[in-house]
Amino acid sequence: MGELIFTGNFTQQEAIPEEAINRAVSVMRSGRLHRYNTVEGEVSETALLESEFADWLGVDYCLACASGGYALQTALRAFGLRPGEPVLTNAFTLSPVPGAIWGAGGMPVLIETTPDLVIDLGSLEKSISDTGARILLMSHMRGHLADMDAVCDLLDRRGVALIEDCAHTMGASWRGRASGTFGIAACFSTQTYKHMNSGEGGLLVSQDSALFARAVLLSGSYMFYGHHLAAPGADAYAGVQFTTPNCSGRMDEVRAAILRVQLRTLNENVERWNERYKCVAETISGVQGIRLPARPNDERFVGSSIQFHCAVTSEEEATDLVKRCRKRGVVLKWFGADAPSGYTSTHLHWNYLPDRPLPQTDTILRTLFDMRLPLTFSLEDCRLIGAIIKQSINEVLAKPSSAE
Numbered sequence: 001m002g003e004l005i006f007t008g009n010f011t012q013q014e015a016i017p018e019e020a021i022n023r024a025v026s027v028m029r030s031g032r033l034h035r036y037n038t039v040e041g042e043v044s045e046t047a048l049l050e051s052e053f054a055d056w057l058g059v060d061y062c063l064a065c066a067s068g069g070y071a072l073q074t075a076l077r078a079f080g081l082r083p084g085e086p087v088l089t090n091a092f093t094l095s096p097v098p099g100a101i102w103g104a105g106g107m108p109v110l111i112e113t114t115p116d117l118v119i120d121l122g123s124l125e126k127s128i129s130d131t132g133a134r135i136l137l138m139s140h141m142r143g144h145l146a147d148m149d150a151v152c153d154l155l156d157r158r159g160v161a162l163i164e165d166c167a168h169t170m171g172a173s174w175r176g177r178a179s180g181t182f183g184i185a186a187c188f189s190t191q192t193y194k195h196m197n198s199g200e201g202g203l204l205v206s207q208d209s210a211l212f213a214r215a216v217l218l219s220g221s222y223m224f225y226g227h228h229l230a231a232p233g234a235d236a237y238a239g240v241q242f243t244t245p246n247c248s249g250r251m252d253e254v255r256a257a258i259l260r261v262q263l264r265t266l267n268e269n270v271e272r273w274n275e276r277y278k279c280v281a282e283t284i285s286g287v288q289g290i291r292l293p294a295r296p297n298d299e300r301f302v303g304s305s306i307q308f309h310c311a312v313t314s315e316e317e318a319t320d321l322v323k324r325c326r327k328r329g330v331v332l333k334w335f336g337a338d339a340p341s342g343y344t345s346t347h348l349h350w351n352y353l354p355d356r357p358l359p360q361t362d363t364i365l366r367t368l369f370d371m372r373l374p375l376t377f378s379l380e381d382c383r384l385i386g387a388i389i390k391q392s393i394n395e396v397l398a399k400p401s402s403a404e
């Protein structure tokens, strides 16, 4: 086999659609970029986005925010998180998740992950008993959905509330029920690398009118909460409008305008991501030494990235694999690295948290590799990427280990 080389860019997203650009330009021409800066009879782009996103997901309420992390903080504050209160969350997640808990004044309690990259229910139940936590901020990290029936049963039985972090599951579902509809609130991100792209941005959804009214006030609605469409009526704000602080973090009209156009092709894009995922998965799944996390039939996922376990036995082998792929143009991240790099860090690097041994998660992360699948890649690109990974793994695992 000749040398395989891929020349695509793993962080290159698709361009913003022309129609979205035109809308953004007309918002800018109007000068009215603030969501509450509307003229008589005008409904803001932001209120329309909230309403359209709520319809798309099948929920009543949606609030557009400055970022996904801000939406998470706001959901926790609106829930009524008390200073220093423990908040359960996945150990395998991205740093803004424990950061949001910290920012809202809570104390993250990290829960073990399974080899299929979902929350470990045994560890979850034990941590509920150990800490008496009232809330789980569940991160569907890299789009892997846990058995949501089992999670909800356990939380119901223990009286624990659920907030979902759906940064990687916009468009995903469990047994036909959309991710983001299982808890008292859920948060999505529209940051560039997620499933819709407004540079930065977040969406908080809920079916709970009291929690949601507090979230709207917290986001900085002043006395304009009546301008929201996907929101409860004035009654819901009655007892709380003067006791809820304004923690300013609204979305602006330019971002909302470009997201409204993108929402229309989101379902189509989910299919396109999954075609790409399938191409890579099929190419690498039979390779000796590779294991892909199970994807249960009940899970409909969005394949905007792919993860696999590779039977590397040392840091040397893992970095050798990353280097060989890199040389051929394929950018893999390894979750077992000692030092954080780029966006990839693990609980071992979040040293503002108290030490908590997570031996199961550490073992799993040591053999775990991760790769983005932007829509700018063709299916042919994805097959080539798969072939490069396969070739590189064969070389690394064929080499006699230096310890022998």
Ligand SMILES: *Cc1c(COP(=O)(O)O)cnc(C)c1O
Pocket (backbone or CB within 6 Å): 067, 068, 069, 070, 093, 094, 096, 097, 139, 140, 141, 142, 165, 167, 168, 189, 190, 191, 200, 201, 202
């Ligand atoms: C990106 C991300 C967030 C935070 O979203 P931002 O919009 O970047 O603040 C939260 N959770 C996960 C898993 C993410 O990947």
